[in-house]
Amino acid sequence: MKVPTERIRNFCIIAHVDHGKSTLADRLLEATTTVSAREMREQILDTLELERERGITIKLVPVQMKYRASDGQDYVLNLIDTPGHVDFSYEVSRSLAACEGALLIVDAAQGVEAQTVANAYLAVDQGLEIVPVINKIDLPSAQPKQAAKEIEEVVGLDCSEVLLASAKEGTGIPEILEAVISKVPPPFGDSESSLQALVFDSIYNNYRGVICYIRVTNGTIRTGDMVTFMATRKNFQVEEIGVFGPDMRPVDELGPGEVGYLICNIKSVEEARVGDTVTSLRTPARSPLPGYRKVKPVVFCGFYPIERDEYPQLRDALEKLQMNDSAIFFEPESSTALGFGFRCGFLGLLHMEIARERLNREFGVDLVATAPNVIYQIRTTAGEMIEAHRPSDFPEASQIEEVLEPFIKITGFVPAEYVGKVMQLCQDRRGVFLGMDYITPQRARVAYELPLAEFIIDFHDRLKSVTRGFASIDYEHSGFKASNLVKVDILIGGDPVDAFCFVCHADRAYQRGQEVVRKLKEIIPRQLFEVSLQAAIGKRVIVRQNVKPLRKDVLAKCYGGDITRKRKLLEKQKEGKKRMKQIGRISLPQEAFLAFLKAGDDEEE
Amino acid sequence: MPPAISLYVHVPFCRSKCPYCAFYSFPPAVGDIPSFLQALEKEIALLGREGDLPRIRTAYIGGGTPSLLSVPDWRRLIRILERAFTFIPGAEVTVEANPASLTGGHLSLWKDWRVTRVSLGVQSLQDKDLLAAGRAHDRRLALDSMTRISGTDLSLSVDLLFGLPGQHFRGWGETLREILSEGVDHVSIYQLTLEEGTPWGERPPNDLAEGYPFYRWAQYYLEKKGLLQYEIASFARPGRWCRHNVSYWRGGEFIGLGPSAWGYRKYQRTRNIPDLPEYCSMVARGKSPVCYSERLEGDRLASESAILALRTRWGIRLQDLRRDWGDDLPERMAAALKELPRDLFRRSPGRIALSRRGMRVGNSIWERLVP
Numbered sequence: 001m002k003v004p005t006e007r008i009r010n011f012c013i014i015a016h017v018d019h020g021k022s023t024l025a026d027r028l029l030e031a032t033t034t035v036s037a038r039e040m041r042e043q044i045l046d047t048l049e050l051e052r053e054r055g056i057t058i059k060l061v062p063v064q065m066k067y068r069a070s071d072g073q074d075y076v077l078n079l080i081d082t083p084g085h086v087d088f089s090y091e092v093s094r095s096l097a098a099c100e101g102a103l104l105i106v107d108a109a110q111g112v113e114a115q116t117v118a119n120a121y122l123a124v125d126q127g128l129e130i131v132p133v134i135n136k137i138d139l140p141s142a143q144p145k146q147a148a149k150e151i152e153e154v155v156g157l158d159c160s161e162v163l164l165a166s167a168k169e170g171t172g173i174p175e176i177l178e179a180v181i182s183k184v185p186p187p188f189g190d191s192e193s194s195l196q197a198l199v200f201d202s203i204y205n206n207y208r209g210v211i212c213y214i215r216v217t218n219g220t221i222r223t224g225d226m227v228t229f230m231a232t233r234k235n236f237q238v239e240e241i242g243v244f245g246p247d248m249r250p251v252d253e254l255g256p257g258e259v260g261y262l263i264c265n266i267k268s269v270e271e272a273r274v275g276d277t278v279t280s281l282r283t284p285a286r287s288p289l290p291g292y293r294k295v296k297p298v299v300f301c302g303f304y305p306i307e308r309d310e311y312p313q314l315r316d317a318l319e320k321l322q323m324n325d326s327a328i329f330f331e332p333e334s335s336t337a338l339g340f341g342f343r344c345g346f347l348g349l350l351h352m353e354i355a356r357e358r359l360n361r362e363f364g365v366d367l368v369a370t371a372p373n374v375i376y377q378i379r380t381t382a383g384e385m386i387e388a389h390r391p392s393d394f395p396e397a398s399q400i401e402e403v404l405e406p407f408i409k410i411t412g413f414v415p416a417e418y419v420g421k422v423m424q425l426c427q428d429r430r431g432v433f434l435g436m437d438y439i440t441p442q443r444a445r446v447a448y449e450l451p452l453a454e455f456i457i458d459f460h461d462r463l464k465s466v467t468r469g470f471a472s473i474d475y476e477h478s479g480f481k482a483s484n485l486v487k488v489d490i491l492i493g494g495d496p497v498d499a500f501c502f503v504c505h506a507d508r509a510y511q512r513g514q515e516v517v518r519k520l521k522e523i524i525p526r527q528l529f530e531v532s533l534q535a536a537i538g539k540r541v542i543v544r545q546n547v548k549p550l551r552k553d554v555l556a557k558c559y560g561g562d563i564t565r566k567r568k569l570l571e572k573q574k575e576g577k578k579r580m581k582q583i584g585r586i587s588l589p590q591e592a593f594l595a596f597l598k599a600g601d602d603e604e605e
Numbered sequence: 606m607p608p609a610i611s612l613y614v615h616v617p618f619c620r621s622k623c624p625y626c627a628f629y630s631f632p633p634a635v636g637d638i639p640s641f642l643q644a645l646e647k648e649i650a651l652l653g654r655e656g657d658l659p660r661i662r663t664a665y666i667g668g669g670t671p672s673l674l675s676v677p678d679w680r681r682l683i684r685i686l687e688r689a690f691t692f693i694p695g696a697e698v699t700v701e702a703n704p705a706s707l708t709g710g711h712l713s714l715w716k717d718w719r720v721t722r723v724s725l726g727v728q729s730l731q732d733k734d735l736l737a738a739g740r741a742h743d744r745r746l747a748l749d750s751m752t753r754i755s756g757t758d759l760s761l762s763v764d765l766l767f768g769l770p771g772q773h774f775r776g777w778g779e780t781l782r783e784i785l786s787e788g789v790d791h792v793s794i795y796q797l798t799l800e801e802g803t804p805w806g807e808r809p810p811n812d813l814a815e816g817y818p819f820y821r822w823a824q825y826y827l828e829k830k831g832l833l834q835y836e837i838a839s840f841a842r843p844g845r846w847c848r849h850n851v852s853y854w855r856g857g858e859f860i861g862l863g864p865s866a867w868g869y870r871k872y873q874r875t876r877n878i879p880d881l882p883e884y885c886s887m888v889a890r891g892k893s894p895v896c897y898s899e900r901l902e903g904d905r906l907a908s909e910s911a912i913l914a915l916r917t918r919w920g921i922r923l924q925d926l927r928r929d930w931g932d933d934l935p936e937r938m939a940a941a942l943k944e945l946p947r948d949l950f951r952r953s954p955g956r957i958a959l960s961r962r963g964m965r966v967g968n969s970i971w972e973r974l975v976p
Contacts, residue, residue: 528969529946549946552817554837554967557795558916560613560853561867564874564899567909567975573968574975585944 003076006186008257010215011131012080012095014123015105016113016472020135024105024167024176025063025079031173032065032077034245062098062200062213062259063246069181077180078259080200080215082119087348089476090295091201093122094275097291098200098215098259101129101184103176104157108134108142108164112150112439113472114413120155131179132157138166146440154439187217189256194285195219195227197254197262197278202269204323208240210266211248214278215259217289222253226281227264230288234271235281236264269326297329297345298406298477299352299456300389302370302499303359304341306594310365311340317363318342321355328355333390337499337583337593338368343389345375349456368594370499374453377404377480391501394487397538403503404480406452409434410473411445418467419444425462429454430483430505449478453503488513488542491534492520495584499597509535513543523592526550531586609662609693610870611852614686615863616668617641617881620705624739627800629865629879630669638674640885641863642681647888648862648877649689659860661690663697663849667724672702676710683718697721697848699762704750705742716757722791722847723754724762730783731776734769737810738797751787760845762791767819769797770810777819778826785830790845793838794823817965824961835918837964854913864894873900904976907934912971920951920958941973 015021028034065077082095096102102123106112123130132151134144148159163179165172201213214221221227225238242250243260254260266272274295277288305314318330329345346352352372359365376388379401388394394403410431414422416438423433423446431450438444455475463471488509490500500520504512513535520533524547535543558566580587618633618641619626633641652658664686674682692698699722700715707725715723727747729735735743742750754761763784767777784792796816799806824834832840836854839847852859861868865879878884878896887894901909907930914921926935942950942957949963949970963970 528949528966550966550969552820552965553969554796554965557798557838558853558913559850560859560861560869561865561876563853563869563909563913564867564876567905567912570912570968570972570975574972577972 003074005189005191005255005257007073007075008078008187009075009101009180009184010078010080010099010187010257010259011101011103011180011184012082012099012123013103013105014082014116014119015135016107016110016115017085019105019107019110019113019116020167021081021105024103024133024135024165025081027167027170027173028077028079028177029063029065029246030170031177032067034063034065062244064243064259065245067177067181070178071181075181076258077177078215080259085115085348085350087346087351089118089122090293090347091274092119093126093291094198094200096123096126096128097289098198099126099128100187101131101180103180104130104132104151104155105135106132106147106151108136108144108147109139111143111147111443112154112413114411114474115472117154117413118411118474118476120157129184130155130157131163131176131183132159133163133165133172133176135165135167137164138169138171150439150443154445187257189216189218191218191220191255193218194283195221195225195278195280196285196289197221198289199229199262199272199274199276199278201274202266202272202326204269204320208263210263210269210272210323212262212264212266212272212278213259214254214262216254216256218256218285219280220253220255221262221278221280223250227262227278228281228284229272229276230279230285231273231276231292231294232271234266236266239263239265268323270322273326295327295347297327297347297375298452299346299348299372299374300343301346301352301372302333302335302338302341302390303330303344303356303367304335304338304370306366306368306590308339313363314342314359314365314367317359317365318344320363321358325355327351331389335370335498336495337497337581338370341367345389349460368597370597371502372456373503374406374451374456376485376503378402379404388503390498391487391503392498394503397486402482403485405483405485407449407478407481408452408455408475409447409449409478410455410475411447412463412471412473413439414444414446414467414471416442416444418471419446421466422446422463422471423448425459425466426450429459451483452477486537488516489534489536490516490520491532491536492524492586493531493584494534497583506537509537510542517543517545519596521545521547523596524586524588527586529585607657607659609660609696611849611857611859612661612664612686612690613849613859613861613866613868614645614664614666614671614682615861615866615877616666616671616674617864618668618673619670620673620703620741621739624804625797625800625806627803627806628669631881633673637881638678641881642678642685644881644885644888645682645862646685648884648894649685651888651891651893652860653689658689658691659858661692661696663699663852664690664692665699665701665849667699667701669701670703670706670726671700672706672708672711676708676714679711679714683714687718692719699724699847699849701726702750702754703742704746705740707750707753709753712753712757712759716759720759722760722762724764724791724793724847725750725754727751727763727780727784728766729769729772729776730780731773734766734772734776737770737772738766748783748787751784751789755788760790761788762793762841762847763789765792765794767794767796767823768814768816770814771812772814772819774814774818774822778822781823781826785827785832789832791839791841791847792823792827792832794820794840795838796820820965824964833918834961834964837916837967851917854916856910856913872902872906873898904934908938908974908976911938911974915957915959915971915974916967918958920956922956924955938974942970945970945973 013021062080067075080095082092134147148162152159196218197214197216199212228235240263275292279285322328330342333343334340378386380399381401426448431448434447436446484506486506487503489496517533530549531547533545534541581593617630619630698720701724703726730744732744827840858870864881864884866877868875875895876897877894884894951958951960
């Protein structure tokens with residue numbers, strides 16, 4: 001069905017995690033009979049298995065709905081789902097750029113949360129019309145009036161005509177659809193001018209190659225057209241265009257304001273980056289659509305196959321994953337303790353965890369991930385700037401002029417009684433207080449600036465535990481700043497072991513060094529010789545402990561009948577050692593080694 | 606004439622079963638002992654059918670509890686062995702005995718036969734330890750037995766256990782001192798090991814003593830008193846080594862007789878079926894009672910030889926290794942050992958043996974020699 005541009009509405013839903021975004025999207029699909037009840041699965045828009053399990057939306061799936069409004073006209077509503085997580089704020093901004101309006105969903109019981117505000121501000125900045133909806137009014141604890149007041153006060157939206165809904169029970173859905181039509185402005189664009197279409201997401205499909213999700217802003221795109229991706233300067237012939245209903249349905253052309261997909265034999269998402277502009281090869285647009293940037297990973301960690309000979313499989317899996325997700329960065333690295341693996345960069349911790357789980361589930365690779373670290377900028381005494389993706393990239397201590405690390409500004413919405421604890425947590429994490437205000441007498445908004453490195457360790461978990469889950473936070477990057485950081489080497493038997501070394505604030509080096517050495521001492525079995533464990537900054541040893549040598553290891557009796565048994569025992573013993581990790585002269589049980597790295601994930605403080 | 610070899614006879618009877626013991630033995634029912642002796646005779650006859658029985662240079666009659674056989678039973682056993690085997694002059698013959706069943710009758714019979722050593726299962730001279738270990742004797746009986754044996758010209762060897770539940774280090778020291786004053790020539794010390802299929806293996810007792818100090822003390826004290834450690838678990842006055850056991854560690858051939866007995870001939874290691882009725886019925890049908898056999902070759906055999914040799918104070922003679930296995934393997938083994946701390950070894954030209962410290966961690970060292 002083709003409708004004139006003025007009867008197209010492009011909108012998205014923004015909400016805090018668990019405020020009911022996906023359920024509402026499902027209800028809208030049902031109400032517009034885009035999906036028959038038979039096809040309806042729970043939260044049909046979340047396609048990745050992982051998203052379903054975690055109940056969070058990562059990948060954006062646009063869907064076209066047809067709706068006959070109360071004015072008797074047929075409209076096309078394009079719902080562009082957005083990822084809710086801050087790791088993907090760039091993707092969020094691109095999908096917002098494909099819309100003219102947004103439904104802002106607020107939980108009637110919980111009120112405004114950090115992500116609500118962050119994403120609402122993003123939408124306002126993009127010039128979107130925002131339609132507030134208070135959801136979950138069916139809950140016994142619902143306080144829609146209070147929620148409305150919070151929206152007015154915190155987000156600054158007029159809530160005199162706020163919509164009340166219960167996506168779960170299906171109440172308020174027609175009103176929402178009518179509001180989308182009356183409040184969200186239609187797109188405007190010139191079908192005759194040069195093509196400009198925004199790539200707001202792209203996914204890799206085994207059979208079709210890359211599928212770009214596009215929103216046409218100006219001009220028209222047709223099957224068979226030659227097109228250019230303006231940022232990557234790659235040319236392709238359009239193989240197929242279509243819309244999502246919600247399954248892929250080919251169409252002949254997409255005009256201004258229309259949202260759909262584009263397939264043109266692209267081999268990797270790297271060539272069709274989110275935010276890029278598609279234009280016509282013959283009559284290219286003069287300029288791309290604004291806002292494109294290449295996303296840079298901010299969190300790094302090492303991925304190593306648990307079985308050393310699975311390195312090629314891991315590489316293949318990472319390559320495939322990258323075809324799907326161009327924000328993932330990886331380069332080969334090797335570690336004395338872990339063998340060959342990859343240094344991988346991610347947009348954030350969630351992004352990292354998702355990648356790790358997808359590698360495991362979709363590609364069947366068992367891997368061990370080293371503790372994550374941020375990217376560091378190091379100014380050397382020679383005046384050079386070095387970017388360090390891992391502690392071992394650090395030059396010698398004597399050559400370091402200063403180290404810069406990424407900082408973030410976090411905004412937390414915290415029940416009044418937990419404000420003290422949250423502030424304490426932020427202070428402990430080297431946070432600098434930026435400000436605080438009370439949204440209501442019961443809830444405060446707290447702002448801090450703190451190093452990303454302190455945030456990625458286990459900030460979320462700690463926050464959850466000190467506030468019993470009642471606080472929400474959001475953050476934005478605030479650039480690199482100099483910090484008093486040192487690289488602490490961990491030496492086993494005098495040899496530095498890269499898998500264990502870390503970067504931290506100078507004030508914490510001793511304590512953290514002690515913790516690592518203590519844990520190592522617990523897991524390293526006694527050897528035939530004494531093993532020294534040291535933590536050192538440059539040449540200066542700050543912690544030292546020894547693993548005493550093995551004192552006794554002998555099965556004493558060995559007569560005629562014991563010889564065979566004894567040999568078998570030794571063979572078994574040897575076989576067990578073969579499965580151990582060799583670190584220099586030390587052999588470490590694999591399990592202990594992995595447990596150590598795992599503990600490193602969440603226990604570094 | 607073929608060289609003389611060793612003989613082991615397994616007597617599978619005990620008065621009661623110790624909770625840690627994994628050897629094949631049990632309290633005999635009426636008729637078990639005669640059946641056993643009859644089957645033994647038959648087994649030897651079967652062996653004799655394959656060719657001439659070799660001459661015997663060392664024999665070891667163990668178990669089980671050989672002293673559980675009565676003197677008449679013993680006479681019969683001796684008759685069976687004497688009829689079949691030729692013992693070379695000066696042959697070493699050891700009998701295992703238990704303080705709870707050893708009698709003067711046994712001793713005079715053994716002495717009159719050709720027994721040269723008695724290995725007495727003392728385990729401890731602390732009643733508390735003996736009780737904990739479920740032994741059938743007490744301190745008194747053990748001391749009596751030792752005195753009795755010392756009164757003969759039989760060489761006395763004593764087995765001791767350490768690492769028992771609740772065992773005290775002080776008691777261990779006393780036990781060592783007292784056995785020396787009883788005039789032992791030879792001591793074997795064993796750490797309690799929990800074996801699968803034994804009551805303690807299934808349900809390990811609490812407060813097992815850590816073995817290290819016991820072993821460490823024995824190494825220090827016994828050597829000071831003139832008993833040299835000549836093997837991981839064995840101490841003896843010079844020249845009083847158990848030649849039978851030394852032969853095991855040097856890869857010597859031996860015939861094993863009786864249910865569950867192991868044998869080793871022509872690189873073939875065999876084990877008899879560990880089941881008396883089965884054993885009896887097999888030999889009665891003229892069938893070999895062997896239930897397991899393995900033939901070691903190449904690297905595995907070489908490494909086993911090296912490991913066994915390294916148990917002893919004489920260690921490995923590199924020249925012998927090269928003669929038997931060529932240059933390559935000894936080089937590889939030497940290289941594997943070279944990575945280890947030097948104080949684990951005693952080196953002399955052409956020879957490498959474990960130091961006292963090395964003996965304490967033998968397992969970790971031998972493991973490096975496993976191919």
